[in-house]
Amino acid sequence: MPEAGVPIARRRLAVAGAFATQGFVFIGLTTRLPDIKDRWDLGELGVSAVLLAIVLLAGLGSVVAERLAPRTSSAHLLRAGLVLVGAGAGLMLAAPVWAAYLLGVGVYGVALGVVDASTNMQAVAIERAYGRPILPSFHGGWTFGGLLGAATTLAMADLDLGWSALIGVVAVAMAAAGFLPREASRAFDHAAGGDLPGVPWRPILMVGLGMVVFYMVDTAAQTWGAVYIDEVLHAPSRWVALATLPYLLASLLVRLAGDRLVQQYGAVPVLRVGAVVASAGLVVVSVAPSWPVAVLGFTVVGTGISVVAPLSFSAAARIAGGSVERVDAVIARFNQFNYVGGLLGAVLTGVVGQDQLRFGFVVPTVLVLALLPLARWFSTPSTAGVGAAVSSSGRPSARP
Template sequence: MRAPLDPAAEPVTADLRRARTATALAFGAQGLVFISLTTRLPVLQDRWDLGEATLSVLLLMMVLLAGVGSVVAEQLARNRHSAGVLRVGLLVVAVSVPVLVGAPELLVFVAGLAAYGVGLGLVDAAGNMQAVAVEHRYGRPILPSFHGAWTLGGLIGATLTLIQPDLWVAGVTCVVPLVVALAAPFLPRVGEPDTAGITVPWRPIVLVGLGMVLFYMVDTAATTWGPTYLDNTFPTPDRWVALATFPYLLATLVMRFAGDGLVARFGPVRVLRAGGVLAFLSLLVVVTAPAWPVAVLGFTLLGLGVAVIAPLSFSAAARIAGGDDVPAAVRQARVDVVIGRFNQFNYVGALLGAVLTGLVGANSLRVGFAVPMVLILGILPLARHFGGRSDSLVNR
C-alpha cells in the first residue's frame, strides 16, 4: 500500500474530490488557451510582420505582466482565499484572448497580450495554491497529475492548431476558462487566519525555486520557439510546425500522470536526476537535428525528461512553508502566500526560455536552444533539495 505523504491527511470526501476535479479543470483551461496561442505564434508573427527580436520583446512584456499578476495573487491571498483569485484570473484570460486574436490594429493586439499576461499570472499562482491545498488534504503526491491536466489542455490546443491553424480557433477557446470560472467548485479556505505575522523559511524555498526556473526555461523555449524553430530551420510544411509542441506535450502528459506513482515509489530526488540527464540528451538531439522529424523526436524525449520538475517544485515549496504545528487556516494562508511568491520563479524561467532563447537565437535558433540544453544540467545538484518526508516513505 502506498504510504501517505502527510500524516495530517483528511478522509477523501465527495467535496474534496470535486475540488480536485475543479482545480484540474482550471489547469486544463490554462493549458488549452496558452498552447492554442503559442502554437500560432508563426501566424501572429506573419500577421503583424514581427521579427524574432520584436516578438521576444512582446513576450518579455507578457512574462513581466504575468509576474505582476502573480504578485497580485500573493497579496490577495493574505486575506482572501485562492478560489476567488483563481476565478478572477480565469475571467481575465477569457476576456483578453478574443481581444488579442481579433485585434484590428497592432496596439489593440499589444493591449490584449498585456491583459492576458496579467490573467496568466493570476491563474498560475492561484491554481497552484488550490493544488497544494488539495494535495495536503489528500496526504499523498498528486501535484504531477494537476500539471498533467494543464498538459492535457495544451495537447488539445496543439491538436486544434494541427486541424485548423487560423487565429479564430484560439479565440473560441476562451469559452473554457469562462465556464470553469463561473461553475467550478474550488476548495474554500478553512477559517479566517491572522496573517500579519507570517514568517517563511525562504532560503530552502529559493533552492527549490531554482529547479523550477530551469523547468520553465526549457518548457517555454520548447512551447514558444519550437514551432518557429521547425518553421525557420527546416523545410517543414506549415501545418506540421505544431509538431514541435504536440509530441512534447503528449510525452509530458504521460509522464505527469505516471508521476504520482513514480515519485511515491522512487522519491523526487532520483526521479529529477534521471529526468535532467534525459532532458540534456534530448535537447542535444534538437540542436544537432539534420531534419525536422529528428528535431520532433528530440522535443518528444524532452517532455519525458522535464515533466515532473514543476509539480515537484510546488510540492516541495508547500512542504517547507507549511507545518502541522499550526492551525489549518494559518497553514493554508502561509502556503498560499509562499506559492504566490514562489510562482515568480516560473517567470524567471520563462524569461530565460522565451526571451533569451529568441535573442541568442535571433540568427539561428539552433544556438538559441543550446542555452537551455546546458543550463538544464543544473537540476542534478539541485535535486537533493526536493527531498522530504515523502522520501522516507518510499517503498514502505
C-alpha cells in the same frame, strides 16, 4: 457557488479542469505564434519583446495574487483570472489593429500570473487533504489541455487566425466550476500558523532555482519549437504544431505516472534522471538535420523535464508550512520563479538565436543539468500526519 459539503474528489476534478484550461489557452496561443508573427510582421526580436512583456505582466499578476491571498480565497482569484485569460487571449488572436493586440497582451499577461498562482494554491490545498503527492497529476491536467490546444491549432490550420479567438470562451466557461473554498481547505490544515517572516526562504530559494530551470526549458520548447521547425527546418505549415504536440504527450504520460513514481522512488532520483534525459533531448533538437528529428528531440525533452514544476510547488508548500493563508501567499511568491525561467527560456533563446535559432537551444541544453545538484532540496519526508486522508466516500477524514 458549490456547497461546502462537496466531496474533495469533485474539487480535485474542478481544479484539474482549471489546469487543463490554462494549458489549452496557452498552447493555443503559442502554436499560433508563426501566424501572429506574420500578421504583425514581427522578427525574432519582436516576438521576444512580446514574450518579455507577457512574462513581466504575469509576474505582476502573481504579485497581485500574493497580496490578495491573506484575505481572498484562491477560488475567487482563480475565477477572476480565468475570465481575464479568456478575454485577453481572444483579443490577442482577433485584434484588428496593433493597439488592440497590445491590449490583449496586457490583459492576458496579468491574468496568466493570477491563474498560475491560484491553480497551484488550490492544488497544494487539495494535496494536503490527500496527504500524498498528487501535484504531478494536476500538472498533467495542464499538459492534457495543452495537447487539446495543439490539436485545435492543427484542426484550424486552414482557417483565418481570428477564428482561434474562440479558445477564450473555454476559459470563461471554466470560471463557473466548483473550486475549493478556503473554509473547506482549513479543515485539512493541521499545521501551526505563522507569518511570512518565519518562512525558511533559503531552501525554498533552492527549490525555486529548480523551477527556473524547468520553465526555461519548457518555455524554450513550447514558445520557440513551432518557429524553429517552421523557419529553420522548413516543416510544412500544417505540421508546425507537431513541435509541441509530442512534447506535450510525453509530458502528460510522465506526469500522470509521476505521483506513483515519486512515492516509489523519491523526488531526488526522479529529478536527476529526468535532467539527463532532457539534456540529451535538447542536444538532438540543436543538431537535428530535419524537422522529424527535432520533433523526436522535443518528445525526449518532455519525457525528462515534466515533473519538475509540480514537485517544486509541492516542496515549497511543505517547506513553508503553517496556515492556508501563509501557504497561499508563499505559493504566489514562489510562482515568480516561473517567470524568471520564462525570461530565460523565451527571451534568451530568441536573443541568442536571432541569427540562427538553432543556437538558441544550446543554452537550456547546458543549464538543465543544474537540476543534478539542486535535486537534493526536493527530498520529501513521509507524508504521514501531514494532511488529511481521503476516505472511500471521497470525503476527507482526519489522519490519526
